[in-house]
Amino acid sequence: MGINKNKFSFCMLIFLLFLQMYSVLALYEDEIGKHDWTRQFVGRVQHLEFDLPAGTTTRQRSQQLQGGSSSRRLFVATDHNVLAAIGLKSSRIIWRHFLEDAPVNGIKLCDGALFSMSNGLLRSWSTSRGILNYEISVQEQLEAKFAGSLACHEDPDDDRSLVFASTARRLVAVAPLTGALEWAANLDAGSGENHSEVTSFPNPDGLTVVTFDPTAGKMRLHRFGTESGVAKRTATVKAEWLTSLQRCAISVSTLACLDPAGSIRLLSLSSGSDFKPLPPSLAEQLGHAGPWQSVEEIGGQDLFQLTTNSGAVVAMLDASLATGPTGESLPAGSLLRYRGQVRFLLRQQGDGGGGVTLEASSSSSLVASNKISLSFASHHGRVSQLYPVTFVRKGGSSYGYRVVMTTRDADLHAFDDTGERQWMREESLAGIVSVEAVDLPSADEDELVTPGGSVFSSFAQRLSGQVHHFIHVLQHLMLCWRARPASQADSLGEFGYPDEAPAPPASAASSSGSGAGSLIRDEFNLHKLLVVATKDGKLAALDSATGRSVWRLMIPMPAAAAVAEGTAADSARTEARIEPLADGQMPLYIQRTTAHFPLEPMATVLCRDSSTGRPVLFSFNPITGIGIGLAQRLQSRLLQALLVPQPSHDNGQYIRPLMLLSDTLQVTLYPAKTALPHGFKSLNLYTIDRDNRLLQGYRLRLTEQQQQMSAISTWRLALHEPILVTAARRPTEQVHSVGRVLGNRHVLYKYLNPNLLAVATLAKDMVTPAPQIGDAYTQITIWLIDTVSGRVVASATHHHSSGPVSLVHSEHWLVYSLWNQKQRRFQLSVWELFAGNGLRDCMNATQPIVGKQSYILPAPVQHLAVSQTERGITAKSVLLALRSGGIMELSKAFLDPRRPFDMTPEFQEEGLMPYHPEVPMSTQAIVNYNQSLHRVEGMVTVPTGLESTSLLFVHGTDLFCTRVQPSKMFDVLKADFDYAFIAAVTIGMIIGSFVTQRLAARKALFRLWS
């Protein structure tokens, strides 16, 4: 009877679990920001305008400038196609708009409104709140990719301003305030469908527009006045040597371009009909004959900044002057800016290896300080853009200035005129390409002793480990003590960016005191460090609890001596930098975790060197951000890199070696001296060749001498169709149950092949007849491939479907989303794989039974992810990053190919829901509530120490991190658990039972007496 009761309670437990699974998953309102954080970014700044235009200071403007500095803001357009206003004092985003997926051609402040030009559309925005004033289509004809330029003509004499916006075909002149079209002119950009480019610059009379047709190599000049759209001058200039207008800079009267050899050619916009080379006398004067890296217009007075590999020179290049332009001879490593009446000379010292110092001086007597030193930490790299601005101080007696700059890592800095940094925005974090979660070091003694070895050695190891640990704790306490005043000082708002003070050159990594103090593993291992790599070659660690950056580190360039093939000229022309691999990835490998306490944890990033294209490996400590050794440039291209599954115990290093397969099928280990784990025999890996639409499998194994590794190609699979996306199961994924119990007490065994790779390819649909209007249909094929044998386990084709496809593969199932062209809706499909005949058939590879079902997805989706828990017991949730900005958590139970059309008691017992064609959408399932996340690039889920909980980190333009609990929090009492009530009830019951027992005994006694 007792056993039955046990069974019953167990059944109840399962029933309760099921109940929880289907109950609503939502936050409480008071939980906002408790377990989640958001950081909003704009991306790398490409265009910047100050609210106080300094270049053309009219009387009216300078009065405006004297207004309170609190309202000052800067407007930026970035590589994420974001238009935003940022407070010049607060560094906060005042407003932000995500524009179309097309580069922003330019932004300009004109007559008190902000103008943006992108995708052939001229938009005017109110500066204070970012509300659209009006929107004008410059050209009616649609193009796949619009070129564009924007210019503002302000005449200080008459009060008539004009905004000029042009595409490669048409130019419009608009009155800034009303948006009324003053005039329009057609530009003959060249032959039809080519992507012509356009650039323009205002001159005292009106505007100069230059269009360039790259295929014909022809450039056309148009000079317009302000009154009408009749060109005052047009000229055609041949420039076959020019590849793109991006290698040119336009100013009032000169167009300066770089030819492929890196020398400068000039064209006079007023009279010239052909490019002229730079006169030798001037080249001499500039102190550098070339090759030049880039040419940029600065200051609007025919002043150009010419950059070389080692520095920059500013020259006034006026092609119309017969005597030749006047250059300024400046020492190497200097940058010069002219803005208004203040001239800046900014000198950059060092090249980012040590600390970087900038000096600003000015010739104007009005400026208070003549020389300032701007300093920032070395991990930002070199300065990439400087935007100085001058303004009249209150009272109008003196000028002040601010310098806003972007560094190579895409961060945005603002300095005041004493050289003190006001703020820094970590815009580099908007470009995250890979994420790896690292457990924080714990104080668990069990992990100090390593398995294997004699009693004495392990005893000694334990003792030494404890001593180490004690010292570590002492050091930690000391650090905390020392960091206390500092942490109080840097409480600058929600994300105060306590970016370190000028770091001494010795410390490559910089950890803010307050960050290091709290880096201890918590009880349930919910607090982790998110190590991220950005596309600009920067590494950073984010605290998963707060989102603060704990450390930041620029991946160093490998020593130049290692360059074997790159010729000197090549390396001189293009500045080498660290960039992601060819497929846009920059994988991070955790080679040694924090579990081996006295030994430092170790992570390695794989990236490449842009000048030679050779892969670069760099190792670092993921907790402290201190580099381990130097960056290594590999001599051969890599096909694949893979971490060996187990660490090698041999020499007590516990490093999981990284296995590198080069294109010549040479296998090397990284670090080179690491031994392979004991008992290692072979390893299978595969490569995805997107260019050749080819998948290839390799087997790596030890040769007879047990010293060398060799690789053999085991299979090739040509898909013949472009590969859209691929997805594989996470190697660390835990599967708890191998089967699924059906209502009739039969068991369906899951097909748990850990080597499956899901691939989505796109091809022309030959089956469905083409629609009456528009292009022919395409089809998407999903392949499931066994990466050990190269066998196609399953495949299916969706006719009249197209991308964007996102795929997620976990356990024995696959979920993907695609666009149904015929029905014009998104759909979500699920496959579940079960072993054939209900038998587990390990040796004989049989085809699994594949169950498939599709659902309508009522909202467009950008990314899919799946929750991960430590043991895999908790039900899974699929996380959908919706285009509207929400991250929706959808229980996997809704995506189940066994959902029946007709419900039977058996299905009901199994807990299946009847099939419904639409995926249920609920606002309560949006885990990021109203913190909309646009342009999501990736979602990472990390298991925690709590079985119920998995961490979700979303990156893109914004960062978001929260906890996801697919089956609710069943292993920890809820935060609002009423302890007092439960205690009171229990105590009351106990007292009650005693009292009633006493009463009952008395009653029985009375009855006996009676």
Next chain:
Amino acid sequence: SEMTSKCISLKALTALAAFACLLPVSRGHTIEGVIEQPMDADADFLAKTRITVDSGNYLGFIRANRTFIVQHVPSGSFVVEAIHPNYLFEPMRVDVASSGKIRARKLNFLQPALVKKLTYPLRFVSLGRAAYFQQREQLRTLDLLMNPSVLIMVVPMLILLVMPKLMNTQDPEVRKEMQQQMNFFSNKQNMPDVAETLSNWFGGGGSSGSRRSGSALKDAKRPGVKKRAA
């Protein structure tokens, strides 16, 4: 000869038509509309709302007079959505003909061909604030009383209390029956012993000998109980 010339002209026409089709002279169309600002919306409502056409490929921003336009839209059928982080709006389907004629209809994913016309220029009216959060449960007496488990407990109790009052207790027959029932309840044999249950739960794998000895003990006790009851 007339026939051949006609043929040629026809061929030329078709060729021309094909040529015209090949030329990328696709003109963009403009979708217009207005959005109703909810009463409780804050000042940033207009700046935070955006109109997306074809899942964000074409965008519209709201002007100060609450109208919007989405330009450069090619001909086709698109879903138009108004997106605000705090308010919900019903998406619509907009069909743009190549002639530039535009009609709006209710979005129906299940029956895409069904046409239920909506007004054009579009008009977005908020469906209300998005409910992202769950309400915290509060302890209310009525809820506690209406709880099914409480009901299951309370109702039989009430019956137990009320029923004897309703019955005629003077009737000796009924009285006898009740006595029997009372005896049934007070008889410990039918009541599960707490200690026994606990030992069964926790020592489930214990030897059967001890269990037997336990029952033997109980058997030994039982006559005594009976005696006392008598």
